[in-house]
Amino acid sequence: MxxxxxxxxxxxxxxxxxxxxxxxxxxxxxxxxxxxxxxxxxxxxxxxxxxxxxxxxxxxxxxxxxxxxxxxxxxxxxxxxxxxxxxxxxxxxxxxxxxENSAAFFIKELIGKQGEVIIPIPAAGYGEVLIKTVGGNTSQIAACNESLDIPAGAQVVVRVVRDGVLYVSRKAENVEELV
Structure with a gap:
């Protein structure tokens, strides 16, 4: 044996x-x-x-x-x-x-996602937003879609992604702001 x-x-x-x-x-x-x-x-x-x-x-x-x-x-x-x-x-x-599961994402997948401004976004410049993704949180360079100032802490929605920059709009807080 x-x-x-x-x-x-x-x-x-x-x-x-x-x-x-x-x-x-x-x-x-x-x-x-x-x-x-x-x-x-x-x-x-x-x-x-x-x-x-x-x-x-x-x-x-x-x-x-x-x-x-x-x-x-x-x-x-x-x-x-x-x-x-x-x-x-x-x-x-x-x-x-x-x-084996990946935490990677394509930046285009962030369109429509909500996030929070962590570095204020000036009307004619860039700031930074924090967005929750499948793999965790990501902070990305952002600019305002309507050329408005957006303060830190504001809730935003990603509208467009161009050249690696997220163009965001302030999230409407209630229904009256949407009209």
């Missing part, structure tokens, strides 16, 4: 070395294949190979340094493989999947 453990451990180590040097090339060659073969989130190749490697490593250690019966060693090795794979999934893979 020691040969099986060494084989599993060797497979994992070789897989890790190949992944370090050729991971990007292999990943692009097999892009999407693992997603269709293993649709479950716990079936990521890094989790499966990590489980095989920990199974082999635990088996080698227990076989070499204990007097446990072979069945007990297999059970303990399987337990170690499942446990370490679970830890790897919850500590590494799952958080990394969440980190």
């Amino acid at each position: 020691l040969e099986v453990y060494w084989g599993a451990l060797s497979f994992g180590v070789i897989f890790a070395i190949i992944t370090i040097f050729f991971g990007d090339i292999i990943g692009s060659m097999f892009d999407g294949i693992f997603d269709s073969l293993f649709p479950e989130p716990w079936s990521e190749p890094v989790i499966l190979v990590g489980g095989v490697t920990s199974f082999g490593g635990t088996g080698v250690i227990l076989e070499s340094y204990t007097d446990y019966h072979a069945n007990i060693i297999v059970i303990l090795s399987l337990f170690a493989a499942v446990s370490l794979s679970g830890v790897a999934y919850f500590v590494y893979v799952r958080p990394m999947k969440g980190a």
Whole structure:
């Protein structure tokens, strides 16, 4: 049984070395294949190979340094493989999947968004507005769309984006201002 453990451990180590040097090339060659073969989130190749490697490593250690019966060693090795794979999934893979979402935005997406003036906008100049986006807050250079002074703290709406500058209008506070 020691040969099986060494084989599993060797497979994992070789897989890790190949992944370090050729991971990007292999990943692009097999892009999407693992997603269709293993649709479950716990079936990521890094989790499966990590489980095989920990199974082999635990088996080698227990076989070499204990007097446990072979069945007990297999059970303990399987337990170690499942446990370490679970830890790897919850500590590494799952958080990394969440980190793949981008907080980036296109400045044109800010048209129609509301914000607050943080640096006053003069009638013939530039100020700055703070706008909440999906990824957090962004402050952008702004100018008044109607050539009016807009004080700091005023609520504004982005009307147009030209040359990286947001052209804003004061947000109407009530219905009578809209008429």
